[in-house]
Amino acid sequence: MQLARVHGFAISLDGFGTGEGLSLAAPFGHAGQRLHEWMMHTRYWHRMIGEEGGGVGVDNAFVDQHDYRIGAEIMGRGKFTPQTGPWTDLGTAEEWRGWWGQNPPFHTPVFVLTHHPRPSFELEGGNVFHFIDAGPAEALEIAKAAAGGLDVRIGGGPSMVREFLAAGVIDLLHIVQVPIVLGRGVRLWDGLEGIEAGYDVESVSTPSGVTHMTFTRR
C-alpha cells in the first residue's frame, strides 16, 4: 500500500506554515529561517547542502523520514515559485526552474499543482518536474503511478497541505511546531475543525525546543 506522507512541515505556535510577504528573496516571507532553524542543525540538512556533521538525535530521526521510501512528490505552486498567474518566462534565459539549483533535493518525479500547466523539464539527480492541474485525489493517483510502488510525499506549502487534509487523502502528517508567534502569513489549520477525529496523534518535544507531532490516519 502506497501512503501519502507529509514530513517536517513546520508551523508556528499560532499555526502559520509560512510568513507574509513571500518573494524570491524571502521564500518564507517575514518568517525568514525561523521555522526551519531546528532542521539546520541536523545531519540531514548538512548533507543536503554538502557539508559534514550535524546532529543525529531525535530531530534528525524525524527529518530523515522526509526521503525514505518516497517515490514522488506533489507540491503546491507556491512552493515552486512565488510567481502567480500565467507563466511569463517560459523559454527565456530567465526561465524559473525552482529554488533548488541544478540538483534539487527530491530525486524523484515532482508534480507541481497549477492551473497553468507547462512542459515538464528534467534536472540532475532524477529530478523531473511535471505541472498538472488536478485536485488532491487525482494528483495523488498520478503521483502514485509514477512512484515505482513507493510512497508519495505531500510537499506543501500550507494551502495545499490543508487542501489535501480536507480531502481526506493524507495518511501521515508530521508537523513540527516551533515556539514562535509569527502573527501573519498562511495558516495550516483553517477550515480543518475536528480533523483530529480521523487520526491518531502523538507528540514529542525535543531539546531543540520544537514539538514533533505525527497524525496517523485511522
Next chain:
Amino acid sequence: MQLARVHGFAISLDGFGTGEGLSLAAPFGHAGQRLHEWMMHTRYWHRMIGEEGGGVGVDNAFVDQHDYRIGAEIMGRGKFTPQTGPWTDLGTAEEWRGWWGQNPPFHTPVFVLTHHPRPSFELEGGNVFHFIDAGPAEALEIAKAAAGGLDVRIGGGPSMVREFLAAGVIDLLHIVQVPIVLGRGVRLWDGLEGIEAGYDVESVSTPSGVTHMTFTRR
C-alpha cells in the same frame, strides 16, 4: 519578588483558548470539555471535585502549580460569567456568583476585571470576589497588594491573558496544547507577534497527548 503566573491554560492546535457559543450550559462553547480532559485525569482535579484518586504524573505536577504559593487571582469577566454589559441580577435571588458553588477552588481574593464594577462578596474557603475596572498593570498592583506576599495568578480567559501578555506583565506562562483543531472561538496568540523574544520557552509532551509549554520571562 511577586510573580504574575498563568497556569494550565489550555489551547487547541489552532490556538483557541475557548470555543464558540459560550453560555451557562456551555462555559467553553462548542469546545466542551475537550480542552481540559487531560486535567480531569489528575489527582489535582479529583481532589477539587471531592474524589479520591487521579494520576500524579507529569500532567499533575504541572497542574498542582496552579495553587502553590498563589495569594490572589485576576480573571477576565468572561471567566466569571457569560453575561455581558451591566449586571441585571444584583440583589435578586438569581444573583450570579460564579460557576463554582459555595466554595470555589481559588481560596484567595479574586479580582474580576469588568467595566461594570459591583460590590464585593465573600463565599466559603477564603474566596472573596472583587470587581475592578482596571488595566493589566493597575490590576496587578491591586492584586499583589492583596496577595500577602505571594504570587498572583492570571486566570484567563484568552482575551485577558492576551491583554496581559501584550502589556508585558506576565512572568510565567504555562500553556497546555491539546491536539485538537477547534476551528472557532477565541484565539490566544492574536496580536502577539514576536512575543517569544521576551521569554525562554520550554516544551514537554506527556503520554496524555498534550504538550506543556512554559514561557519564563527573561
